Amino acid sequence: MPVFSTPSLIEVGLLIAIGLLLAAPVGRYMARVYLGRPTAFDGLFSPLERAIYRLLGVDPRRAMGWKEYAANLLLFNAAAMAFVFVLLLLQGPLPGNGLRVPGMSWDLAFHTSASFVTNTDFQHYAPESQVSLLSSLLGLQMLMFVSAATGLSVVAAFIRGFVRRDGRIGNFWVDVTASLVRVLLPLSLVAGGLFVLLGVPDTLSQTVLLHAPGGGSSLAATGPVGSWNAIEFLGTNGGGYFGANAGHPLQNPSAATNDLAILLMLLIPFATPFMFGAMVRRPTESWPLLTTVLVIFLVAVALFIFFESGNGFLTGVPVSQGNGYLYGAEVRFTLPESGLFQVASVYANVGATSMSLGSLTPGAQLVLVWGMLLQATPGGDGTGFGMLLMNALLEIFVGGLMVGRTPEYLGKKVGRGEIKWAAITILSHPFAILVPLAVAYGIGLGTVAQGTTAHAFTTLLYEFTSESANNGSAMGPIADTSPFFNLAGAGVMLFSRYLPILAMLAIGGSLARQTPLPPGPGTLKTDSGTFTVYLIGFILVLSGLIFLPFLVLGPFGQGGL
Amino acid sequence: MSAAPTSLAPAGGEGPTGLVPEPPFRPPSARAVLGLLLTVLLLASLGYTGAIGGFAHLLGPLAPAGTPVAPGSASEIASELLGQNISNASLFWLRPSLTDWSALSTSGSSAYGPTDPALLNATREAIAHYGLGNATVPIDLVSPSESGLDPDLTPGAVLVQIPRVAAATHLSDGVLVGLVDAHTQAPALGLFGPTYVNVIVLDLALLTVLGS
Numbered sequence: 001m002p003v004f005s006t007p008s009l010i011e012v013g014l015l016i017a018i019g020l021l022l023a024a025p026v027g028r029y030m031a032r033v034y035l036g037r038p039t040a041f042d043g044l045f046s047p048l049e050r051a052i053y054r055l056l057g058v059d060p061r062r063a064m065g066w067k068e069y070a071a072n073l074l075l076f077n078a079a080a081m082a083f084v085f086v087l088l089l090l091q092g093p094l095p096g097n098g099l100r101v102p103g104m105s106w107d108l109a110f111h112t113s114a115s116f117v118t119n120t121d122f123q124h125y126a127p128e129s130q131v132s133l134l135s136s137l138l139g140l141q142m143l144m145f146v147s148a149a150t151g152l153s154v155v156a157a158f159i160r161g162f163v164r165r166d167g168r169i170g171n172f173w174v175d176v177t178a179s180l181v182r183v184l185l186p187l188s189l190v191a192g193g194l195f196v197l198l199g200v201p202d203t204l205s206q207t208v209l210l211h212a213p214g215g216g217s218s219l220a221a222t223g224p225v226g227s228w229n230a231i232e233f234l235g236t237n238g239g240g241y242f243g244a245n246a247g248h249p250l251q252n253p254s255a256a257t258n259d260l261a262i263l264l265m266l267l268i269p270f271a272t273p274f275m276f277g278a279m280v281r282r283p284t285e286s287w288p289l290l291t292t293v294l295v296i297f298l299v300a301v302a303l304f305i306f307f308e309s310g311n312g313f314l315t316g317v318p319v320s321q322g323n324g325y326l327y328g329a330e331v332r333f334t335l336p337e338s339g340l341f342q343v344a345s346v347y348a349n350v351g352a353t354s355m356s357l358g359s360l361t362p363g364a365q366l367v368l369v370w371g372m373l374l375q376a377t378p379g380g381d382g383t384g385f386g387m388l389l390m391n392a393l394l395e396i397f398v399g400g401l402m403v404g405r406t407p408e409y410l411g412k413k414v415g416r417g418e419i420k421w422a423a424i425t426i427l428s429h430p431f432a433i434l435v436p437l438a439v440a441y442g443i444g445l446g447t448v449a450q451g452t453t454a455h456a457f458t459t460l461l462y463e464f465t466s467e468s469a470n471n472g473s474a475m476g477p478i479a480d481t482s483p484f485f486n487l488a489g490a491g492v493m494l495f496s497r498y499l500p501i502l503a504m505l506a507i508g509g510s511l512a513r514q515t516p517l518p519p520g521p522g523t524l525k526t527d528s529g530t531f532t533v534y535l536i537g538f539i540l541v542l543s544g545l546i547f548l549p550f551l552v553l554g555p556f557g558q559g560g561l
Numbered sequence: 562m563s564a565a566p567t568s569l570a571p572a573g574g575e576g577p578t579g580l581v582p583e584p585p586f587r588p589p590s591a592r593a594v595l596g597l598l599l600t601v602l603l604l605a606s607l608g609y610t611g612a613i614g615g616f617a618h619l620l621g622p623l624a625p626a627g628t629p630v631a632p633g634s635a636s637e638i639a640s641e642l643l644g645q646n647i648s649n650a651s652l653f654w655l656r657p658s659l660t661d662w663s664a665l666s667t668s669g670s671s672a673y674g675p676t677d678p679a680l681l682n683a684t685r686e687a688i689a690h691y692g693l694g695n696a697t698v699p700i701d702l703v704s705p706s707e708s709g710l711d712p713d714l715t716p717g718a719v720l721v722q723i724p725r726v727a728a729a730t731h732l733s734d735g736v737l738v739g740l741v742d743a744h745t746q747a748p749a750l751g752l753f754g755p756t757y758v759n760v761i762v763l764d765l766a767l768l769t770v771l772g773s
Binding site for chain 1: 579580581582583584585586587588589590592593594595596597598599600601602604605606607609610612613614616617618620640642643644645646647649651652656662663664665666667668672673674675676677680681684685688695696697698699700701703704705706707708709710711712713714715717748749751752753754755757761764765768
């Protein structure tokens with residue numbers, strides 16, 4: 001089958017290999033950043049950081065307990081969200097609005113600001129006609145940096161729980177400043193420059209006039225797309241500059257920009273396991289976690305491409321699908337290129353789309369939904385790895401009980417407090433998806449997406465799953481501009497972002513109060529192959545047990561699997 | 562193996578008494594919150610966008626519209642990146658667009674689900690629209706793209722249109738096949754991207770042939 005051709009296999013393998021080769025040094029660099037160790041770029045970044053600390057009036061040497069860390073994080077995120085909420089409401093008369101976009105309705109502004117501050121970037125609006133250039137730059141792009149920096153800070157603080165023994169997990173202002181100054185801005189500058197070199201527009205003009213061959217002309221929207229792209233993908237944000245997102249020819253004009261986007265989406269999520277190993281000073285501890293991520297991710301990529309290689313339902317119509325089921329895909333990418341992009345985007349909780357998700361084959365839809373149920377293979381910047389650590393803690397606890405060993409991870413005991421927070425986090429995901437889904441059907445909104453078919457159910461299930469996973473991709477079309485979907489969606493995104501963040505900080509804070517135990521004969525080896533296989537099975541079984549009934553009603557119910 | 566979990570832990574290292582106390586809580590300061598918000602606006606919104614935009618500006622004033630393929634006055638640009646509504650019978654056509662080729666709003670297109678019975682009829686209607694009665698049609702020609710702006714087709718989806726174009730232009734099949742072959746792009750380095758035809762570029766070349 002040409003879909004699985006040798007060049008495609010080489011390309012996919014090459015991209016994963018390059019991704020890992022870049023992730024290893026980036027992860028070790030991030031570990032030095034979050035441990036406050038010297039790096040090669042201190043001469044450049046340290047003066048800027050000191051100026052920022054003076055402006056903020058904070059003492060960078062003061063480490064915080066988890067509650068203080070969390071309070072600062074929540075307050076800063078709330079302030080950033082409130083700023084953007086007001087900006088979107090008032091954008092009509094404000095400057096930087098060449099296309100005379102009106103102010104957003106309050107429920108849409110609430111959904112949009114919640115969506116971008118939670119790293120979800122679910123878009124209930126049409127970017128070209130409902131967001132001004134000013135709102136885009138000062139509002140949404142600012143939140144894309146803030147949300148990615150917040151995620152990185154959280155995972156750094158969480159990991160410090162394994163390293164520190166004074167009950168403190170770091171200083172939020174130092175972490176978020178370092179995330180911006182030392183990680184996100186430099187990498188975005190490089191990536192944005194590359195996008196521009198590869199032909200992505202970056203201009204403050206908002207439209208350009210086009211003349212079609214053979215007559216007719218039309219206006220096309222454009223803008224600072226190259227700089228937007230870099231943080232959209234690197235920050236695992238995923239909100240499109242255009243409504244069509246990464247399928248839009250100006251956002252993603254070629255296979256080269258597509259592959260660059262894939263590398264950016266995977267860079268920080270793949271780097272975080274390396275950062276973890278370096279921060280806890282046991283590099284071999286990276287491998288079970290990275291292997292778990294890679295095994296599940298690569299199986300998902302293979303299954304997705306396999307399911308999309310043809311739609312068996314289209315029999316009796318004289319069409320050939322030799323290049324795969326290209327319905328809703330773009331011809332300038334091979335199916336494996338589109339597929340790797342789409343799986344990377346959903347599994348890293350980016351949520352950018354380069355294919356119409358609603359017209360994917362049922363099997364491919366199932367692959368994507370499952371990635372959002374896991375949230376951790378690799379998941380979004382920072383928080384994805386935090387979710388993986390939560391799963392590992394639960395695994396260690398359950399495994400410890402089964403074989404009668406002390407449940408401990410890296411010398412820190414996994415006790416009742418840690419497990420309580422981890423269990424609440426894992427269970428909050430189905431809660432946040434299924435309760436609003438049931439309410440939507442209960443108040444008669446279940447039929448907004450094309451009747452009462454399994455496809456319509458899948459569309460609604462996907463909507464809330466995507467919001468709860470802070471993913472942001474949509475299967476559309478659903479009447480999701482109604483106040484119910486805006487308010488319920490915003491509630492789901494905020495709940496499912498900040499509850500796990502609180503849990504990660506609380507566990508980090510609790511672990512940081514322990515003095516590490518020396519390894520003994522009863523210690524579970526957590527850098528072994530057994531542990532890895534067990535972790536993969538544990539994650540898949542746990543998500544399957546929670547969600548299978550709903551997958552049967554949705555993707556399975558469409559048939560064709 | 563059978564020992565109780567706690568019995569294996571070294572004495573005195575665990576339990577509530579072994580924990581350091583929770584550190585003191587200092588309430589957040591408004592100055593830090595507002596200061597960082599200002600910092601992010603300056604660095605991530607203005608400084609960063611200005612740097613990338615400045616770089617793009619240095620590279621060339623035409624870059625923002627995508628590579629221009631039809632020289633002329635400043636506004637006379639057809640972008641090879643953006644598909645547009647081509648309905649002239651003498652030219653090769655693009656895929657159906659769910660957004661009616663709008664490059665000012667690309668949201669909210671509603672494609673058919675994979676097992677929707679309406680999908681079969683819509684596909685048959687598309688085949689009829691392209692005047693391709695009995696031929697086997699590559700799926701890309703008769704299905705919408707994600708963006709509604711796809712300027713490309715697979716070579717098969719271009720070649721299958723040759724009878725219609727030949728009838729309208731009175732060019733021979735051989736000339737048209739040669740033109741399509743000349744505009745068929747192979748994967749870069751044999752690895753990246755599909756074998757495909759940019760129909761905007763192909764049609765501009767066809768117009769040149771017809772004009773001469």
